[in-house]
Amino acid sequence: MEKKRAQWSSKLGFILAAAGSAVGLGNIWKFPGRAYEGGGGSFLLIYLFIVVLLGIPLMLTELALGRASQTNIVNTFKKLGYKQHSWVGWIGVIGAFIITCYYSHVGGWVLRYVFSYAFEAPAIYRDSLGYFYNMLGLHADGTTSIPWTALFFAALFMLLNAVVIIRGVEGGIEKFNKFGMPALFLLLIILLIRSVTLPGAEAGVKYMLSLDLGKVTVNTFFSALGQAFYSLSIGMAILVTYGSYLSKSEDMIKNTAVVCGMDTLVAVLAGFIIVPAVFATLGSGEVGKGGGFAFVSLAGVFAEMPGGRIFGVLFYLLLLFAALTSSISLIESIVAFLTEEFGWTRKRTTIILCLILFLIGCLYTCSQAAIPLKGIWYDGVNGITHPALCDFMEYLTDRIMIPLCALGCCIFVGWVWKPESIIAEVEQSGFRFRLAKAYTVLIRFVAPAAILAILILSIFSGVTLS
Ligand code: TRP
Numbered sequence: 295m296e297k298k299r300a301q302w303s304s305k306l307g308f309i310l311a312a313a314g315s316a317v318g319l320g321n322i323w324k325f326p327g328r329a330y331e332g333g334g335g336s337f338l339l340i341y342l343f344i345v346v347l348l349g350i351p352l353m354l355t356e357l358a359l360g361r362a363s364q365t366n367i368v369n370t371f372k373k374l375g376y377k378q379h380s381w382v383g384w385i386g387v388i389g390a391f392i393i394t395c396y397y398s399h400v401g402g403w404v405l406r407y408v409f410s411y412a413f414e415a416p417a418i419y420r421d422s423l424g425y426f427y428n429m430l431g432l433h434a435d436g437t438t439s440i441p442w443t444a445l446f447f448a449a450l451f452m453l454l455n456a457v458v459i460i461r462g463v464e465g466g467i468e469k470f471n472k473f474g475m476p477a478l479f480l481l482l483i484i485l486l487i488r489s490v491t492l493p494g495a496e497a498g499v500k501y502m503l504s505l506d507l508g509k510v511t512v513n514t515f516f517s518a519l520g521q522a523f524y525s526l527s528i529g530m531a532i533l534v535t536y537g538s539y540l541s542k543s544e545d546m547i548k549n550t551a552v553v554c555g556m557d558t559l560v561a562v563l564a565g566f567i568i569v570p571a572v573f574a575t576l577g578s579g580e581v582g583k584g585g586g587f588a589f590v591s592l593a594g595v596f597a598e599m600p601g602g603r604i605f606g607v608l609f610y611l612l613l614l615f616a617a618l619t620s621s622i623s624l625i626e627s628i629v630a631f632l633t634e635e636f637g638w639t640r641k642r643t644t645i646i647l648c649l650i651l652f653l654i655g656c657l658y659t660c661s662q663a664a665i666p667l668k669g670i671w672y673d674g675v676n677g678i679t680h681p682a683l684c685d686f687m688e689y690l691t692d693r694i695m696i697p698l699c700a701l702g703c704c705i706f707v708g709w710v711w712k713p714e715s716i717i718a719e720v721e722q723s724g725f726r727f728r729l730a731k732a733y734t735v736l737i738r739f740v741a742p743a744a745i746l747a748i749l750i751l752s753i754f755s756g757v758t759l760s
Contacts, residue, residue, distance in 0.1 A: 299539070300463035300539055301463070301541055302463065302468055302539050302540060303468060305549065307464070307468035307471070307472060308468075308536070308539070308544070309549055309553055309556075310468075310471040310472055310475045311467055311471040311623070312357075312533065312549075313471075313553050313556040314474060314475050314620065315532060315533070315536060315619065315620055315622075315624075316525065316526050316527045316553060316554075316556075316557040316620075317475075317478065317557050317616050317619065317620070318525075318617060318619070319397070319616060319617050319620070320521070321557065321564055322560070322564045322568075322588075322612065322613055322616055323564075323584060323587060323588040324524070324525075324583045324584060325521060325525065325564055326568035326569055326581060326583070327568075327582050327583025328517050328518070329341070329502065330501075330581035331509075331514075331517070331581075332509060332510065332518065333505075333506040333507075333508070333510060334501040334502045334504050335501075335503045335504045335505045336506055336507055336509060336514070337510075337517075338502070338565070341518045341521065341558070341561075342558065344515075344518050344522045345522050345554055345558050347736070348736070348740070349522050349523075349554050349558075350550055350551055351733055351741065352526075352528045352529075352700065352704070352737075352741060353526055353533060353550050353553065353554055354550040354720070356531060356532075356534050356703060357533050357537030357540065357546060357549075357550060358546060358716045358720055359374075359531075359537065359703070359707070360533065360534035360535060360538035360540070361537045361540050361542070361546070362719045363538065364538050366383075366387075366534070366538070366627070366630040366631040366634050366635070367383040367386045367531040367534045367535060367630075367631060368384055368631055368635070369383070369634065369635065370383055370531075370534055370538075371383055371706070374711055376710055379702070379706050379710065381702065382531065382699055382702030382706060383531055383534075385531075385698055385699040386531030386532065386534070386627070387531075387628055387631050388695070389530050389691050389695040389696065390532055390624045390627050390628055391628055392687055392691050392695075393624055394624045394625055394628070395651050395654045395655040396655060396658045396688070397617065397620065397624065398451055398455065398621050399444070399448040399451075399655040400617065401448070401614070401617035402444060402445075402446075402448025402449070402451040402452070402659075403429065403444055403448070403589065404451075404610055404613045404614050404617055405451050405614055406429060406443060406447040407589065407610040407613075408610040408611055408614060410425070410429075410610075411609075411610060412607050415596070415603040415606060418593045418597075418606075419593060419597040421434075422589070422590045422591070422594070425593075426590050429441060429443050429444050430444055430659065430662045431444070431660070431662075440660070441659055444659050445660075449652060451617075451618070451621075452648050452651065452652045452655075453648075454618060455618065455621055455625055455648060456644050456648040458470045458618075458622055459622060459625055459626055459629060459640075460640060460644050462640060463539050463626075467622055467623075467626060470619070474615045474618065474619050475615075477611075478612060478615040479560075481608050481611060482560065482563045482612065484608060485608060485609060485612065486566060488601070489566070489567045489570050489571040490566065490570050492570065492575070492599060493574060494573060494574035494575075495570035495573060496570075497570075497574075497578065498569040498570030498571070498573030498574065498578075499566065499570050501569060501578070502565055502566055502570070516747070516748060516751055519748055523696060523697070523748075524692065524696065525558075525561055526554060526557055527620070529697060529699050529700030529745075530696055530699060531627075531699055532623055532624060532627045534627075535623075535626060535631075536627075542723060543723045544723075545725050546719075546720050546725070547725070547727065560616075568592075569581055575595045575597075576591070576594050576595060576598070580594075588613065592609070625644070625647065625648065625651070628647060629644055629647060632647065692752075693749075693753060694752075697745050697748050697752065698749065701742055701745045701746065701749065704741045705742060707737055708734075708738035708739075709738065713737050713738065716733070717734075
């Protein structure tokens with residue numbers, strides 16, 4: 295007899311888990327920098343427009359694919375009768391695998407920084423770049439060593455993931471998100487209040503509300519488009535897995551809109567935390583993005599701020615929750631695939647998988663500094679430009695695999711399985727899909743054209759997806 299498939303125990307459980315997947319490092323350390331670059335308020339408007347026009351329909355598509363097929367990403371296509379399209383799912387799992395290798399290590403560094411701000415804040419303030427490099431095994435005198443601290447905390451981060459995932463969908467993932475997501479919102483609110491009440495913060499708030507159309511270029515659109523995809527966790531087919539645990543009696547459109555809304559809210563709040571705080575402490579022109587910014591430049595912000603140490607700890611806790619809930623969803627989608635396809639037990643699969651992901655990730659962490667690679671440098675604004683291996687992994691996933699997988703989903707749903715099937719899935723249990731016509735046009739024409747444009751641009755130009 296087939297075992298009953300796991301399911302979210304409540305609507306809230308699903309919403310928080312899906313939002314947990316979407317809300318990640320991207321929201322907090324990339325969005326503010328991009329919003330700053332794109333002119334503040336004008337970027338926010340463009341971003342909102344893209345989330346509504348493309349984000350919601352695409353997330354709905356992935357969730358509905360999962361709920362219709364009731365299985366993991368790879369098997370979805372076969373189950374729906376189109377085995378030849380399984381490549382889309384394969385890109386998804388492999389992409390999730392590669393992302394998790396580095397995402398979990400970066401999560402470990404974030405965990406390290408929670409302790410760093412608690413116990414060693416003066417050392418970070420004295421030399422934030424030196425402190426960061428030291429953690430990665432590159433020391434002030436030019437010598438290198440194995441970055442034991444970074445590796446230890448990455449292992450701890452992975453252990454946290456494994457503990458939650460082993461407990462299963464309802465008992466582990468749902469429970470963790472029910473605690474983690476409210477905690478994340480609470481931290482956001484505390485940090486927001488701190489930031490906007492800093493002397494000199496108004497200039498930053500004003501900037502984030504200004505509509506400076508002079509700063510809007512074609513690149514702003516693509517930057518917003520790529521950011522929206524990455525932030526909503528679209529194009530990795532990960533949400534297929536979470537959708538497959540969703541009860542047939544749920545209103546999918548409402549749920550999707552709420553999840554997209556939460557993700558966007560977190561990103562915008564992070565923008566209103568970081569940009570005003572940077573304006574108030576470092577002055578304008580210093581808002582960067584990515585790890586270098588979060589680990590290095592932000593130290594200046596906390597050093598200048600009254601109570602900076604406590605707010606530093608809270609900020610890295612915020613990043614930690616964001617990273618954990620996302621990495622859990624990434625790993626779960628691989629675990630779902632392995633347990634269902636090979637009949638392995640959840641516990642054994644999770645342990646082995648986490649171990650492998652951790653070990654490959656060690657190469658990533660070591661390649662940052664301990665194994666001296668040429669091309670490590672600090673540009674003063676955006677932080678460290680990642681060297682070889684890390685560059686390659688991120689390039690492959692963010693610029694090629696995510697758009698390719700998203701494109702595959704659109705083409706499959708738009709032209710092969712047909713939008714009507716998604717509409718029928720959504721309309722189960724008596725719900726009406728009011729914008730079904732608009733959805734059909736979007737998924738067939740608008741979304742593939744937009745994704746194709748990102749794909750071409752990101753391969754051939756400097757525009758990055760994430
Ligand atoms: N959305 C996550 C973030 O904002 C990162 C991410 C991208 C992701 N694709 C994903 C997370 C797929 C989980 C699943 O950081």
